[in-house]
Amino acid sequence: MNPSHPSPGLRLGLLIHGNKIWISEFVSIFLISALLLAFSALTFLIVLDEAIIRSNDRRILALNAGKQSQEKDLANLASKERIINAMRAELGDRLSRQTYWQLSDLVRSSSSTFGYDPLLLLAVIDVESKFSPRAMGQYKNGEASGAFGLMQLKLETAQSIAASLGLTVRSNSDLFRPDVNVALGVAYLTQLIAQFKSFKLGLLAYNQGPGVILEQLATQHPLSIDYYHKVLRSFYRFRAITDSLGVVRDLSK
Secondary structure, eight states: OOTTSOOTTSOOEEEETTEEEEHHHHHHHHHHHHHHHHHHHHHHHHHHHHHHHHHHHHHHHHHHHHHHHHHHHHHHHHHHHHHHHHHHHHHTTSSOHHHHHHHHHHHHHHHHHHTOOHHHHHHHHHHHHTTOTTOEEEOTTSOEEEEETTTTEEHHHHHHHHHHTTOOOOSGGGGGSHHHHHHHHHHHHHHHHHHHTOHHHHHHHHHHOHHHHHHHHHTTOOOOOHHHHHHHHHHHHHHHHHHHTTOOSOTTO
């Protein structure tokens, strides 16, 4: 056999630039390259799909957060309108629209912070000052009681409560500020209710002073509960007004 000619059993090859590459090896390289390309494309699609999923998840979370924020805003708005409706029924046009909204915001935020129905705080303010930020308290004999503002706080009491909250009250004029007066008044009422472990006794202590209530309890002296009933009457009146308007209760919680 002539050694210069390949036998029929030998592989066919290609001569590229003087180098012989066997067809079977070329096919193998092509297949491997195709597989690597397919794997790279599949990996890219998987990574792209994961990125799309994460992006959609973020969008869903953002939409849910936006929905919750919107629902909260609507609830706060409904609560403010409920408060304003109650005050308007009592005061009519005696207050400006801006003042109504300011007071409703103060009452709503304070009631939410301390867990009260905002109408209950309205009732206390109604009985204490008839919603007059410049109110100055008087005893039955006509003498000044030293109580000021919407929730009729005395300077010494207000300074004590302010100190516990990290606030500063310098003079009686500070108590004519609705934001300061309502915040301190609600905090003081909450403190008294916790001290006496009773809403009724805490409310009476707010009106008569905790020392008076403690003395009456110690001596078993009958409590004067006129103030308590006044607040409840005012509260139920406000609630009847808002219920008649179809406003949902407890939206501030």
